[in-house]
Amino acid sequence: MSLSRRESLAAMAAGTAALATARPADAAPASPHPLTLWYRQPAAKWTEALPIGNGRLGAMVFGGTAQEKLQLNESTLWAGQPYDPVNPEAKANLPKVRDLIFAGKIEEAEALANRTLMAKPLTQMPYQTLGDLILDFPGLGESTAYHRDLDLDAAIATTRFTANGATHMRQVVASPAENILAVRLTSTGKLDVDIALRSPQREVQVAADGPAGLLLTGRNGASKGIEGNLRFAARLTAQVEGGRATQSADGKLSIRGAKSVTLLLAMATSFKSVEDISGDPLAATANTLAKAKARPFATIAADTAAAHQRLFRRVALDLGSTPAARLPTDERIAASQTSDDPALAALYFHYARYLLICSSRPGGQPANLQGLWNDSLNPPWGSKYTININTEMNYWPAEPVALGECVEPLVQMVRELAVTGERTARTMYGARGWVAHHNTDLWRATAPIDGAQFGLWPTGGAWLCTHLWDHYDYSRDRAYLTSIYPLLAGSARFFLDTLLADPTTGFLVTNPSMSPENPHGHGGTICAGPTMDMGLLRDLFTQTIEAATILGTDAPLVADMRAARDRLAPYKVGAQGQLQEWQQDWDADAPEQNHRHVSHLYGLHPSRQITPDGTPALAAAARRTLEIRGDRATGWATAWRINLWARLREGDHAHDILRFLLGPERTYPNMFDAHPPFQIDGNFGGAAGIVEMLMDSHGDIIDLLPALPKAWPAGRVTGLRARGRCGVDLHWQGGRLDRAILRPDLSGERTIRLAGKSRTIPLTAGTPVTLTPKDFA
Numbered sequence: 042m043s044l045s046r047r048e049s050l051a052a053m054a055a056g057t058a059a060l061a062t063a064r065p066a067d068a069a070p071a072s073p074h075p076l077t078l079w080y081r082q083p084a085a086k087w088t089e090a091l092p093i094g095n096g097r098l099g100a101m102v103f104g105g106t107a108q109e110k111l112q113l114n115e116s117t118l119w120a121g122q123p124y125d126p127v128n129p130e131a132k133a134n135l136p137k138v139r140d141l142i143f144a145g146k147i148e149e150a151e152a153l154a155n156r157t158l159m160a161k162p163l164t165q166m167p168y169q170t171l172g173d174l175i176l177d178f179p180g181l182g183e184s185t186a187y188h189r190d191l192d193l194d195a196a197i198a199t200t201r202f203t204a205n206g207a208t209h210m211r212q213v214v215a216s217p218a219e220n221i222l223a224v225r226l227t228s229t230g231k232l233d234v235d236i237a238l239r240s241p242q243r244e245v246q247v248a249a250d251g252p253a254g255l256l257l258t259g260r261n262g263a264s265k266g267i268e269g270n271l272r273f274a275a276r277l278t279a280q281v282e283g284g285r286a287t288q289s290a291d292g293k294l295s296i297r298g299a300k301s302v303t304l305l306l307a308m309a310t311s312f313k314s315v316e317d318i319s320g321d322p323l324a325a326t327a328n329t330l331a332k333a334k335a336r337p338f339a340t341i342a343a344d345t346a347a348a349h350q351r352l353f354r355r356v357a358l359d360l361g362s363t364p365a366a367r368l369p370t371d372e373r374i375a376a377s378q379t380s381d382d383p384a385l386a387a388l389y390f391h392y393a394r395y396l397l398i399c400s401s402r403p404g405g406q407p408a409n410l411q412g413l414w415n416d417s418l419n420p421p422w423g424s425k426y427t428i429n430i431n432t433e434m435n436y437w438p439a440e441p442v443a444l445g446e447c448v449e450p451l452v453q454m455v456r457e458l459a460v461t462g463e464r465t466a467r468t469m470y471g472a473r474g475w476v477a478h479h480n481t482d483l484w485r486a487t488a489p490i491d492g493a494q495f496g497l498w499p500t501g502g503a504w505l506c507t508h509l510w511d512h513y514d515y516s517r518d519r520a521y522l523t524s525i526y527p528l529l530a531g532s533a534r535f536f537l538d539t540l541l542a543d544p545t546t547g548f549l550v551t552n553p554s555m556s557p558e559n560p561h562g563h564g565g566t567i568c569a570g571p572t573m574d575m576g577l578l579r580d581l582f583t584q585t586i587e588a589a590t591i592l593g594t595d596a597p598l599v600a601d602m603r604a605a606r607d608r609l610a611p612y613k614v615g616a617q618g619q620l621q622e623w624q625q626d627w628d629a630d631a632p633e634q635n636h637r638h639v640s641h642l643y644g645l646h647p648s649r650q651i652t653p654d655g656t657p658a659l660a661a662a663a664r665r666t667l668e669i670r671g672d673r674a675t676g677w678a679t680a681w682r683i684n685l686w687a688r689l690r691e692g693d694h695a696h697d698i699l700r701f702l703l704g705p706e707r708t709y710p711n712m713f714d715a716h717p718p719f720q721i722d723g724n725f726g727g728a729a730g731i732v733e734m735l736m737d738s739h740g741d742i743i744d745l746l747p748a749l750p751k752a753w754p755a756g757r758v759t760g761l762r763a764r765g766r767c768g769v770d771l772h773w774q775g776g777r778l779d780r781a782i783l784r785p786d787l788s789g790e791r792t793i794r795l796a797g798k799s800r801t802i803p804l805t806a807g808t809p810v811t812l813t814p815k816d817f818a
């Protein structure tokens with residue numbers, strides 16, 4: 042941060058403090074609840090608007106007065122159509138690229154890879170906006186007493202203000218049960234509103250739909266030579282109380298003199314599955330609205346809140362509160378680098394849970410780079426699934442914050458990737474099993490994209506498999522394990538077929554690969570056997586072996602995986618005392634010493650191959666790497682560093698980085714993570730980091746308050762989940778545990794650790810156990 046930036050932040054913080062004194066919190070139009078984001082002005086930018094979503098449909102609510110805008114998303118509206126991008130030249134050229142890499146001719150290898158191995162087209166299809174719902178309120182004068190908020194507990198966005206002597210209220214929800222967006226407009230005076238739907242997509246038509254409805258239809262975009270062949274529709278119906286509706290020729294719906302108006306909006310595309318886009322969005326939206334119409338807004342909102350709260354209320358977190366928490370959310374973020382606002386970290390944590398529930402629900406798409414919310418046809422990185430860190434990070438908090446259901450779309454995506462990835466494995470590598478490189482999209486493309494230096498990394502699918510395993514490890518659900526076992530085995534088979542003996546060391550390595558996106562300074566980025574791949578494959582083989590053992594299956598495959606695992610290249614400590622990123626000690630030569638990716642630290646977090654207790658020398662080397670890389674990075678990379686320092690049991694260091702993440706350089710006014718631009722992974726990674734500071738579980742071990750920072754001397758968290766289906770509540774005071782309550786849903790022994798002491802106890806399903814520091818004496 043430059044000095045002037047520091048100064049301006051300090052000035053901002055001072056200004057906010059002055060404001061706080063001049064205008065006490067109780068003068069605000071509504072009392073701020075700890076689980077709300079709230080503001081004193083409408084959103085001027087998209088990153089100030091508030092997100093709502095039901096896992097399929099999303100909207101960004103701007104909270105405008107004379108004009109309100111809802112930017113709209115439907116999670117299957119991506120560019121393109123089913124396609125297979127594998128380069129037909131790849132298989133013949135792969136051996137040459139491998140040889141060049143083993144011979145140290147990286148530049149030549151990368152050039153050949155770029156000419157012959159990369160996907161056609163070279164990038165995948167972007168996720169796209171559907172358009173906007175625009176509400177114009179003619180004659181609405183200047184507004185006062187303005188307030189808008191997002192209630193994270195009730196999943197409702199509300200705008201309130203006074204204009205022309207009347208109080209106006211607007212509420213927006215995204216109903217999962219009805220699969221609609223519902224908007225309620227009320228006024229103590231008379232309501233006049235002109236309603237329009239618009240879309241930047243192709244072949245867009247807007248027409249009247251019955252006496253008080255609108256229908257927008259269109260077709261998705263082509264991208265990079267892949268024709269767009271999805272049809273989509275947005276269908277709106279207005280329920281008008283005490284006024285009348287008229288349709289205009291230009292596709293607008295006008296309502297005059299109403300007491301209240303309820304708008305129901307259904308959106309759908311013709312996407313049915315990765316291979317089938319023959320759905321009928323006209324029929325789907327008509328059916329949805331026909332069902333929803335019978336239900337008053339109050340019922341829809343109550344049902345939406347209830348469905349949300351079933352998930353959201355599982356966890357509570359209190360990190361303490363200070364007067365800073367009385368300010369509007371944007372002012373708190375602006376002041377966060379100098380104010381003491383522990384409740385802002387708690388709000389960030391709750392917001393991440395809210396965002397995951399809204400963007401990843403069973404039956405829908407997984408949360409992409411922007412979750413569900415994107416206002417562009419050509420968003421940054423296509424708002425796709427970048428699986429060399431970003432998609433995984435989205436799901437880091439899911440299991441410990443008791444949102445296991447929200448992982449279901451990710452599991453489904455891996456099922457689909459295993460199909461497309463089998464084609465890529467066969468056609469590109471001549472291998473069994475399945476492979477996915479560093480990105481995928483709605484069509485589950487799996488070939489390497491963007492350029493060899495970004496995309497030629499074969500372990501994306503393997504990383505996703507560790508999430509499938511984690512979902513089992515938290516639930517210990519054997520039926521689920523049976524269903525995902527073929528995916529783990531398929532990924533393992535691919536690597537059994539493609540790992541090669543390093544001619545120098547004899548260890549088995551991936552080739553070609555890379556340490557995600559970090560050039561090593563020896564001719565490029567691609568290489569053989571980056572440390573991260575070795576860590577990922579160690580986990581993939583170990584977890585697949587364990588799964589096969591539990592299920593009593595596949596003995597020959599288990600033997601092969603054991604043999605391969607034993608020959609993977611081990612971790613190495615380099616000349617700077619750092620954990621080596623590559624097989625060779627190239628770390629000091631890498632041109633970007635502060636590179637955002639810290640892929641080789643995968644073994645410390647999210648994996649557990651490196652721990653301060655179990656492998657102290659490697660943990661010290663990982664610590665050295667973190668020092669060299671530095672604490673400041675882009676959004677998700679900042680979030681990863683929080684998790685890593687927490688795993689090193691350095692809570693204060695983790696907290697310093699968290700504080701930076703919560704500041705205006707990394708958090709937009711609507712609390713979306715700034716990469717910049719917006720990327721949602723930092724929101725999820727930040728929340729995961731907060732969990733890591735409070736509770737950590739692996740296998741049957743549960744660590745209590747492993748990295749509690751001094752900044753949170755007293756607090757409480759309830760409803761966290763540890764592996765092996767166990768609830769964990771923690772209460773602490775004076776920086777020390779007061780009591781922990783374990784709530785097992787499964788009987789068995791667990792080892793509980795606190796401040797360097799450990800205790801093994803039998804747990805009985807359904808019987809809570811309370812532990813205090815005395816139990817660890």
Ligand code: FUC
Pocket residue numbers: 410422427431558637638675677716720
């Ligand atoms: C990876 C990262 C970038 C960005 C992109 C979506 O390529 O290196 O920083 O997050 O994914």
